[in-house]
Amino acid sequence: MKVAKFGGTSLASAEQIKKVTNIVTADNDRKIIVVSAPGKRSDDDTKVTDLLIGLGETYLNEGKADDALAAVVERYRDIAEGLGLDDDIVKTIKDDLKSRLAYDTSNEGQFMDQLKASGEDNNAKVIARFLQRLGYTAEYVHPEQAGLFVSDTPGNAQVLPEAYDHLYKLRDKDGILVIPGFFGYSKEGRLVTFPRGGSDITGSIVAAGVKADMYENFTDVDSVFAANPKVVDEPCSIKRMTYREMRELSYAGFGVFHDEALIPAFQSNIPVCVKNTNNPEASGTMIINEREYATNPVIGIAADKGFSTIYVRKYLMNREVGFGRKLLEIIEDEEVSYEHMPSGIDDTSVILDDSQLTPEKEDRMIRRIIDELNADDAYIEKGFAMIMLVGEGMHETVGIASRATKAISEQGVNIEMINQGSSEVSLSFGVHESSVDDAIRGLYEEFFSEKKVLQ
Amino acid sequence: MKVAKFGGTSLASAEQIKKVTNIVTADNDRKIIVVSAPGKRSDDDTKVTDLLIGLGETYLNEGKADDALAAVVERYRDIAEGLGLDDDIVKTIKDDLKSRLAYDTSNEGQFMDQLKASGEDNNAKVIARFLQRLGYTAEYVHPEQAGLFVSDTPGNAQVLPEAYDHLYKLRDKDGILVIPGFFGYSKEGRLVTFPRGGSDITGSIVAAGVKADMYENFTDVDSVFAANPKVVDEPCSIKRMTYREMRELSYAGFGVFHDEALIPAFQSNIPVCVKNTNNPEASGTMIINEREYATNPVIGIAADKGFSTIYVRKYLMNREVGFGRKLLEIIEDEEVSYEHMPSGIDDTSVILDDSQLTPEKEDRMIRRIIDELNADDAYIEKGFAMIMLVGEGMHETVGIASRATKAISEQGVNIEMINQGSSEVSLSFGVHESSVDDAIRGLYEEFFSEKKVLQ
Numbered sequence A, B: 001m002k003v004a005k006f007g008g009t010s011l012a013s014a015e016q017i018k019k020v021t022n023i024v025t026a027d028n029d030r031k032i033i034v035v036s037a038p039g040k041r042s043d044d045d046t047k048v049t050d051l052l053i054g055l056g057e058t059y060l061n062e063g064k065a066d067d068a069l070a071a072v073v074e075r076y077r078d079i080a081e082g083l084g085l086d087d088d089i090v091k092t093i094k095d096d097l098k099s100r101l102a103y104d105t106s107n108e109g110q111f112m113d114q115l116k117a118s119g120e121d122n123n124a125k126v127i128a129r130f131l132q133r134l135g136y137t138a139e140y141v142h143p144e145q146a147g148l149f150v151s152d153t154p155g156n157a158q159v160l161p162e163a164y165d166h167l168y169k170l171r172d173k174d175g176i177l178v179i180p181g182f183f184g185y186s187k188e189g190r191l192v193t194f195p196r197g198g199s200d201i202t203g204s205i206v207a208a209g210v211k212a213d214m215y216e217n218f219t220d221v222d223s224v225f226a227a228n229p230k231v232v233d234e235p236c237s238i239k240r241m242t243y244r245e246m247r248e249l250s251y252a253g254f255g256v257f258h259d260e261a262l263i264p265a266f267q268s269n270i271p272v273c274v275k276n277t278n279n280p281e282a283s284g285t286m287i288i289n290e291r292e293y294a295t296n297p298v299i300g301i302a303a304d305k306g307f308s309t310i311y312v313r314k315y316l317m318n319r320e321v322g323f324g325r326k327l328l329e330i331i332e333d334e335e336v337s338y339e340h341m342p343s344g345i346d347d348t349s350v351i352l353d354d355s356q357l358t359p360e361k362e363d364r365m366i367r368r369i370i371d372e373l374n375a376d377d378a379y380i381e382k383g384f385a386m387i388m389l390v391g392e393g394m395h396e397t398v399g400i401a402s403r404a405t406k407a408i409s410e411q412g413v414n415i416e417m418i419n420q421g422s423s424e425v426s427l428s429f430g431v432h433e434s435s436v437d438d439a440i441r442g443l444y445e446e447f448f449s450e451k452k453v454l455q
Helices: A014-025 A048-062 A066-082 A088-101 A108-116 A118-133 A162-172 A198-209 A243-251 A263-267 A323-333 A359-373 A400-409 A433-448 B014-025 B048-062 B066-082 B088-101 B108-116 B118-133 B162-172 B198-209 B243-251 B263-267 B323-333 B359-373 B400-409 B433-448
Strands: A002-006 A030-035 A138-140 A176-180 A183-185 A191-193 A214-219 A240-242 A272-276 A285-288 A300-313 A338-340 A347-353 A377-390 A417-420 A426-432 B002-006 B030-035 B138-140 B176-180 B183-185 B191-193 B214-219 B240-242 B272-276 B285-288 B300-313 B338-340 B347-353 B377-390 B417-420 B426-432
Touching: A002 A014, A002 A198, A014 A030, A014 A066, A014 A118, A030 A118, A030 A198, A048 A066, A048 A088, A048 A108, A048 A118, A066 A088, A066 A118, A088 A108, A088 A118, A108 A118, A108 A191, A118 A138, A118 A176, A162 A198, A176 A198, A183 A198, A198 A214, A198 A263, A240 A243, A243 A263, A243 A285, A243 A300, A243 A377, A300 A359, A300 A433, A323 A347, A323 A359, A323 B323, A359 A377, A377 A400, A377 A433, A400 A417, A400 A426, A400 A433, A400 B400, A426 A433, B002 B014, B002 B198, B014 B030, B014 B066, B014 B118, B030 B118, B030 B198, B048 B066, B048 B088, B048 B108, B048 B118, B066 B088, B066 B118, B088 B108, B088 B118, B108 B118, B108 B191, B118 B138, B118 B176, B162 B198, B176 B198, B183 B198, B198 B214, B198 B263, B240 B243, B243 B263, B243 B285, B243 B300, B243 B377, B300 B359, B300 B433, B323 B347, B323 B359, B359 B377, B377 B400, B377 B433, B400 B417, B400 B426, B400 B433, B426 B433
Parallel strands: A002 A030, A002 A214, A030 A176, A138 A176, A214 A272, A240 A285, B002 B030, B002 B214, B030 B176, B138 B176, B214 B272, B240 B285
Antiparallel strands: A183 A191, A272 A285, A300 A347, A300 A377, A338 A347, A377 A426, A417 A426, A417 B417, B183 B191, B272 B285, B300 B347, B300 B377, B338 B347, B377 B426, B417 B426
């Protein structure tokens, strides 16, 4: 049995949905499909989730939002007509949206959450109906009825362990099951959405729950690439990579998945296959537990901007047992997590993700480092990017760090930070944001230039 | 005014002491000399400090130690005769040693401390007497009378700030002042020895106290070398280096100084000159505040063995605010300080100096990391060496890390850890102990092979 998840662009229109149902019905193993809300049909289109956000905000501000509601309904009507469905499905969706608008608005976050989740939910209903019309046994599955229970943390749902047992019972159902992605339910029955990468998370949880043989993740690229195609021209395709590699790459800014989306599948050791809805014949990228890495110890290069460094200097710091701990305590008091902490004899740096910082937090941290730790100097520097070179074979291959630093230097880029020594599958570099693309191109040239496909 | 410190090999025999007095009297600025105990006259000789330790241990075990006492007295008699001094100096020394043996033995540490310190103390008396015999105005200076007050921490004396004001008054004295190195006195009048590098510390403190124009440190090499001569054949000489460079190099196992010995001189901005007693014409190595580094951004390579790594893996570690702080707290509870802490997404390593570890401490740390931090895995790996590449110009020179990693890799050495990003003047690597010499030779070849003297 396979669980297949389809993203927003794969479901943006009747035409796209037909591709999806063709894919689903072409393989009897594709028993469960997890769907996103309809995405953009073209670059200047608006995806349904954004229409729903507009609808919710207008309603909150003005107490009514007839035009915005009509715009959402029209998107579904357009799809339903293209699929040859009866008008009653459109009416069902319109009634559903009206009942969601009637939800208690005193908690705006919860109001918006249940409205946004309608994008996936109604799309699942449309697709189930279309499969039925085509003559297949198919069923829309409500996440609460399927037992997809999550923590009651709006916008950041975490799956509860018992959900897996409930989901396993989906195996008993006949035909094709269509499940909306992006949300689950708390034990108290409240709809709660997942963080970034929501539909991928649902797919991954369902695949783990039903103990699928494979989790297929359909998107709009033929495979995962070794580097960002916006930075490197025609980067080579990755045919096979490990969970660890995928996790490190997506953590460091790889766009395909949010770094935690695949965790449930990884933990259940279910192979993940990334495929293209628009070209389902392409073999895609398999994400598995282990791979041979003799020919390509390095599999990918990821990068992310927006890092800051807290630099701290104190004479004889290395003699002061507890200095590093006290420094991390000050950072922790601001609820900021850190990325790396390289250290010298009399100085240490802490690298942080900018998104967690505010001018007030920065001021408080620096003041406390000076006052409480008696540092001789402490300041924050902004504008760093972190580059991560990832590959299962890196740790055992002599010379990777040498080739990587050389490749970066030859681009005229100064390496501000190197972090190697803990992870066996990655090596990370800090550079100034302005030179990160040059550094990536240099690394790509060094490790991938003569390859087309990474086996 | 110059303060000159002479090490044990410079004062091992009458012949050596004559070289020293020639050096001292050749320059009127050399007003204060700080002396070690007589060192080894040849490779298979025993230095006086070790004779004194043997004397103390025999006395503690057997309640008497006539032979051992005679052996020490004989060393001084030999020197005194070679210098043409009267026998009364030998009698003075013998009486001094007897009175030290009569010291309270209930605190063995203090008993041994005051006995060991006699090596420097009596040597200073001999040298002052010899200078007087040569017709110079010279005086033995007792550290307590000079006000060299230190913390009451046996074997780990730290100078008290007021000592500098007392020492400044030494400027008022006439002639050459001879001060024994290695110890000071607590405010309660107890003799307390300095940690490793004791005589260097005394010289540095005295130079700072009297606001000397220069602190000359006489040893048995013409200069400081860019790498360990036992690993690299005829390494090139360093003519000029900065305090920071010296401090980083000596921290990482450079033999010339203990890394903190020169701090008082550094803090008072007094130039330090390392010179050779056996070849005083050689210009030596100047250690100063700043240097030009255009031609040689890297100045030296140091290395030290005996490091361990605590490896900790926990799924989603990067999401857990406070993990690093809690880990360092566990290590701190064992009174262990750490060197570096490289980190990945789900794992982190802490690099520690083996000398601080015991099997019990290791067990407790690992158990607490598993139990209290819920780590998925935690273990200690031994047998690492840290290599430090040091130079003021490194931070501003693109490509240093690249050349360094390449040079190490070309020796077939795998780099286990790289730490760059905090110190502006160093870059450190972790390798297995068995391959550290190969790595050093590779680095030397890359950065120094075509140079003879580093300006």
